[in-house]
Amino acid sequence: MKITNVRLGRISVPLRTPFKTALRTVDSVRDVIVEIHTDCGAVGYGEAPPTGAITGDTTGAIIGAIEDHIAKTILGREVEDFEPLIQSVQKCVVGNSSAKAAVDMALWDLYGQLYSIPVYKLLGGGRRQIVTDITISVNDPEVMAKDALLALDRGYDCLKIKVGVNPELDVARLAAVRKAVGREVVIRIDANQAWTPKQAVKILNRMQEQGLDIELVEQPVKAHDLEGLKYVTERSYVPVLADEAVFSAEDAMTILKMGAADLINIKLMKCGGIYNALKIVSAAEVYGVECMIGCMLEAKISVNAAVHLACAKGVITKVDLDGPVLCREDPVLGGAAFDERLITVCDAPGLGIRGIEAGKLVYLD
């Protein structure tokens, strides 16, 4: 199976409602799609969202990294020669984790197709279903309480609440949501780096004192502030999950060695794809730390790749793969079935993506 062409395109999928965090507001998913073609007719699919505010990867940067560096490196190579191939994607250009993730997943897709096995089984996985939370955007407390109830109506029992815009309002936001949804629903929160370490401890402990029962907090402090993250982890009753602080496996090792967080959030777009995500998984297993698998605002191609990883690895105990269910439509054919909270992996070879609805993919060539 020889790689004969790398084609790029773009899709645009409207969101049900605007997505608001402490870092940005977005109203549609506009992602770069990668198709890797081979001499036997098999096509591998990948996807990368431009998340300049998080990864620094803009649309132009993703396209440039693939066209100018990655495509040239993989063209003409055999998929069978997988390890050197997948390593060269990581080595041929510095940074650009989203572009690398898109190509990495397309190559895993092809490798699975080559041996007629779904990728999650290739990775040793046995479970076929996982349960995702759903994100509630940051807004006024009443709006968030209403959004939380709408999520319950859709069948969700685990909510990820965005906080961090005007921190003085965050306790009120959570109190409104908890009051609306009752005691049974799991609530996790994501501050997206918005708090100072001392502010974080104060806010989190106030939430606990009010009995708001927070399962975990994501990235309370600035991404680079590992000492601050450790400060919060040591002083807060709420478990701390490192998200923006962990891009690479090296970042994960540093945090695990320091004991700077209780949990690690893996996202393919931060670490550069499945190959590197497996290293983070292994590091977490060694340290006995559980992982969450997350996504950016992504359509189904790239989230589907994360589903395969999650179904393969037991150390991934928390699933935040709500990209597709936040979208108003799904132009992607094949892949995992997203039935609100329940995600069922697809048993077709590779990643199981069959293509994109006619007219929805705009090729760049």
Ligand SMILES: [Mg+2]
């Ligand atoms: Mg996060």
